Amino acid sequence: MEKRFIELLCPAGNMDKLKMAIRYGADAVYCAGQHFGLRASSSNFSNEELKEAVEFVHAHGKKIHVTCNIIPHNEDLVGLEEYLVYLESIGVDAIIVADMGIFGLAKRVAPKLELHVSTQASTTNFMTVQMWKDLGAHRVVAAREVSIKDLKEMKDKVDIEIESFVHGAMCIAYSGRCLMSNYMTGTRDANRGQCSQSCRWKYSIVESNRPGEYYPIEEDDKGTYIFNSKDLCLLGHIPDLYEAGIDSLKIEGRMKSVHYVATVAKVYREAIDKYLEEGENWYVRPEWIAELEKISHRPYTEGFSVGKANETAQNYGKSSNTQTHDFIGLVEGYNVEGGYAELEQRNNFKVGDKVEFCQPKGPNVEHVITKMTDVDGNEIDVAPHAQMKVHLYIDTPLEPFSMMRRECKVKEEA
Known part of the structure; x- marks a missing residue:
């Protein structure tokens, strides 16, 4: 075409x-x-x-x-x-x-x-x-x-x-022109860049003569997120x-x-x-x-x-978000002679973890971590520190800026 x-x-x-x-x-x-x-x-x-x-x-x-x-x-x-x-x-x-x-x-x-x-x-x-x-x-x-x-x-x-x-x-x-945030908070004007996401809050009905008694809008003891x-x-x-x-x-x-x-x-x-x-x-x-x-x-x-x-x-x-994978490492380069990816840690990972790499252009690559070292060549079992540099051994060359991910229990985030 x-x-x-x-x-x-x-x-x-x-x-x-x-x-x-x-x-x-x-x-x-x-x-x-x-x-x-x-x-x-x-x-x-x-x-x-x-x-x-x-x-x-x-x-x-x-x-x-x-x-x-x-x-x-x-x-x-x-x-x-x-x-x-x-x-x-x-x-x-x-x-x-x-x-x-x-x-x-x-x-x-x-x-x-x-x-x-x-x-x-x-x-x-x-x-x-x-x-x-x-x-x-x-x-x-x-x-x-x-x-x-x-x-x-x-x-x-x-x-x-x-x-x-x-x-x-x-x-x-x-069209996103909301007055609700300003009304609910008194100060946070969504139209001036300060939205409080009031539409994501949990709401129930209160009858004016019964303050403190909350009634779900639907027949559900969890209330409802109507907006x-x-x-x-x-x-x-x-x-x-x-x-x-x-x-x-x-x-x-x-x-x-x-x-x-x-x-x-x-x-x-x-x-x-x-x-x-x-x-x-x-x-x-x-x-x-x-x-x-x-x-x-x-x-x-x-x-x-x-x-x-x-x-x-x-x-x-x-109102929460869900996701199935955690982003745990960023590939900074691949050492062909050494057979390892140079990683920056973004979340705790360890030997034995099953991971996948999402590459900027190429296909996803699945891998089970069997060996990794610190930058001085000392073998390590876990990468616990934020942004620490790790050499992760993998036979498949990886593109720079590939994201290493790990499947997680479906999480809910506000």
Whole structure:
């Protein structure tokens, strides 16, 4: 089939995640500085780190987008002009904006920056897409409440880039514009980057005349998580999104782990590339689904992709994530003569453990640890110390930045 480029856009909550996203197949990454983004509790990037990030991404021939997507109050605008000028000066490819004031300021003071309209702007129809184009936007990130059919109509009627979320956490609020966090905490405004995830909390009913007496909303002694959305997964709709003309497939998850970012990037990279190669013969590989189960996630849903979401898009029983594998080591290199992988420990592992290596490009490699040493060549039975360097003996050469994982009991994480 004739190939049209479609971008895989991955999250980067810090430098490690950014680099792993690029190494595992992202065409572009999105990240935030320490102000003006919607993930204030993420580690984010200092100005110096943003410059380093731009240099790394561009050295790999990829792109970097920076979020400036808060809904600002007057006091939030302090330093914004200087920040936008700085982003332009270091070569950031685009900024993601939800607010008209920030949009207008960026056009005036940093005209070389591409302007991408955030999903927070709730763009759900082609007339709004046309308006954003007329104002000077280069790309519109569609609202998550839009179906693939509607995305296609937007693309057909307006000649502009369209970006769509395909994987990751969903928000109970319309386009993520939530007031619940601020209401429940009094201080943490989700629209200014401080979401408390109130929708994931456990709720019961209290009758005003009976304070302290809690009644479950469902007939269940555990209560219910009535606002808790499942995670989005549109892996199976890659052909539909491609044929709809979508320009960028976006992965959610700047707050997620290195393991999550790398794994999801690799799965979607392989799936996109296979579709471009196979066309109508493409199908979802079971191993892709298996990989997406290994990372921390909630049950998956297709959201609004084929119509309005119904009750099956919510996870009423619990709010925690589950995962089946732990990330326990990072391969820094492979010594061919010695026959060992040079590892950095990320979690305790020992001789006898059955592990697998997820490689940036190659297939997964399974292995039972039979021998390992410290960097001085002394045999060890266990690697207990955080980030300690280990030589793990394995006959199969491994790619640098491969992740060593170990199956675990299915864990639940808040």
